Amino acid sequence: xxxLMILLAATVVGFAANAAxxxxxxxxxxxxxxxGSTTANxxxxxxxxxxxxxxSQAEILAAFASDSVASKLTSTLATGxxxxxxxxxxxxxxxxDANFTAYFVVFGQDGSGNDAIYISDTTTGxxxxxxxxxxxxxxxxxxxxxxxxxxxxxxxxxxxxAAVPEPTSGLLLLLGMAGLxxxxxxx
Amino acid sequence: MGYAQQDTAASGFAMLSxxxxxxxxxxxxxxxxxxxxGGYDAYDPVEDEGGTSGSFRIQFLTAxxxxxxxxxxxxxxxxTGWFDKDGISADNVVLGAAKGLWVRGAGLSxxxxxxxxxxxxxxxxxxxxxxxxxxxxxxxxxxxxLAVTGYDPYDPVEDEGGTSGSFRVQFLTAxxxxxxxxxxxxxxxxTGWFDKDGIASGNVTIPAGTGVWVRGGGLTVxxxxxxx
Numbered sequence: 001x002x003x004l005m006i007l008l009a010a011t012v013v014g015f016a017a018n019a020a021x022x023x024x025x026x027x028x029x030x031x032x033x034x035x036g037s038t039t040a041n042x043x044x045x046x047x048x049x050x051x052x053x054x055x056s057q058a059e060i061l062a063a064f065a066s067d068s069v070a071s072k073l074t075s076t077l078a079t080g081x082x083x084x085x086x087x088x089x090x091x092x093x094x095x096x097d098a099n100f101t102a103y104f105v106v107f108g109q110d111g112s113g114n115d116a117i118y119i120s121d122t123t124t125g126x127x128x129x130x131x132x133x134x135x136x137x138x139x140x141x142x143x144x145x146x147x148x149x150x151x152x153x154x155x156x157x158x159x160x161x162a163a164v165p166e167p168t169s170g171l172l173l174l175l176g177m178a179g180l181x182x183x184x185x186x187x
Numbered sequence: 188m189g190y191a192q193q194d195t196a197a198s199g200f201a202m203l204s205x206x207x208x209x210x211x212x213x214x215x216x217x218x219x220x221x222x223x224x225g226g227y228d229a230y231d232p233v234e235d236e237g238g239t240s241g242s243f244r245i246q247f248l249t250a251x252x253x254x255x256x257x258x259x260x261x262x263x264x265x266x267t268g269w270f271d272k273d274g275i276s277a278d279n280v281v282l283g284a285a286k287g288l289w290v291r292g293a294g295l296s297x298x299x300x301x302x303x304x305x306x307x308x309x310x311x312x313x314x315x316x317x318x319x320x321x322x323x324x325x326x327x328x329x330x331x332x333l334a335v336t337g338y339d340p341y342d343p344v345e346d347e348g349g350t351s352g353s354f355r356v357q358f359l360t361a362x363x364x365x366x367x368x369x370x371x372x373x374x375x376x377x378t379g380w381f382d383k384d385g386i387a388s389g390n391v392t393i394p395a396g397t398g399v400w401v402r403g404g405g406l407t408v409x410x411x412x413x414x415x
Binding site for chain 1: 198199200240241242244246248252253254257272289291293359362363364400
């Protein structure tokens with residue numbers, strides 16, 4: 001019972017320390033590949049809002065490269081869906097009781113069907129003691145020098161990063177077995 | 188008939204209000220469609236760029252300061268006007284007389300259009316909690332012009348009645364914290380508006396088209412119509 005009470009108290013403290021309501025949007029965040037604004041050049045995928053103090057952009061990029069993105073998604077503040085390059089609007093979430101720095105990531109596919117990631121520049125999540133705070137990414141495309149932009153060299157110089165080709169699981173298993181066989185022969 | 192424009196800060200929130208009533212009404216109310224937003228690059232259908240989608244938003248507040256409803260301004264390739272978070276048109280949402288609007292404008296401007304309300308506005312308040320009250324007239328109003336009523340007048344013989352600070356107005360910062368606070372007194376010591384140090388504050392101004400965060404204690408406040 002005591003443990004339950006402590007857990008309950010910890011939960012209440014957690015909520016109290018992290019109880020501000022926000023709406024967020026990348027409402028006009030049309031993500032293009034820089035080759036024109038046709039629908040074919042727009043990207044689709046799922047967008048995630050991250051608190052930069054919790055997970056850095058570099059960590060997200062590294063996770064993408066190592067195919068371990070799922071481990072980072074547990075710390076997202078909010079998610080949204082990009083359809084033909086346009087984000088959903090004004091989803092709501094609970095966040096810090098103070099201004100914070102946030103950025104926006106889209107995991108999706110490029111025009112060729114390759115896995116791709118888009119990482120935005122950071123922006124301020126504006127806390128409001130009255131009403132609902134806001135986190136907002138304005139109208140930018142991938143080639144814009146403002147807002148959405150590179151954090152490292154990437155696809156077409158834009159904010160998109162094609163996945164690094166990785167050995168398949170079967171190939172990895174084969175290499176492992178070959179290593180074991182070699183070791184046994186030497187022994 | 189007239190219109191007036193207010194610029195918003197580059198970041199954060201502001202307590203604003205419509206400055207005119209809708210044409211054809213006489214109750215001081217307006218609609219969201221009486222408010223238009225500017226200050227951004229117009230949408231260019233050729234380049235498929237410009238316009239704005241939801242960066243200007245208006246929130247209605249509850250008595251505890253949480254958001255009750257929120258409406259977004261759109262002007263892009265898909266739609267123009269006011270919409271709620273589900274994309275439903277909100278142009279016909281009514282803003283009651285003296286409605287304070289908690290606005291996030293991101294460096295844009297809000298233009299209010301309509302007819303000048305020529306009647307005083309009486310705003311009742313709840314016994315607990317706050318209310319967003321706007322100066323919905325196109326002229327500034329001083330605190331000394333606001334009449335607070337709804338309590339028993341002070342009786343010097345019985346030494347009872349009156350009110351001492353239960354009605355207060357707060358000016359909010361861009362993050363919603365209190366910037367300044369003024370109290371209404373009508374007791375055996377003083378009558379009028381005072382700050383927390385007891386300094387007379389009747390000359391403090393609520394600019395046209397802005398609002399204050401009011402704790403009313405069940406009293407009412409009358410905002411006088413401008414003398415035209």
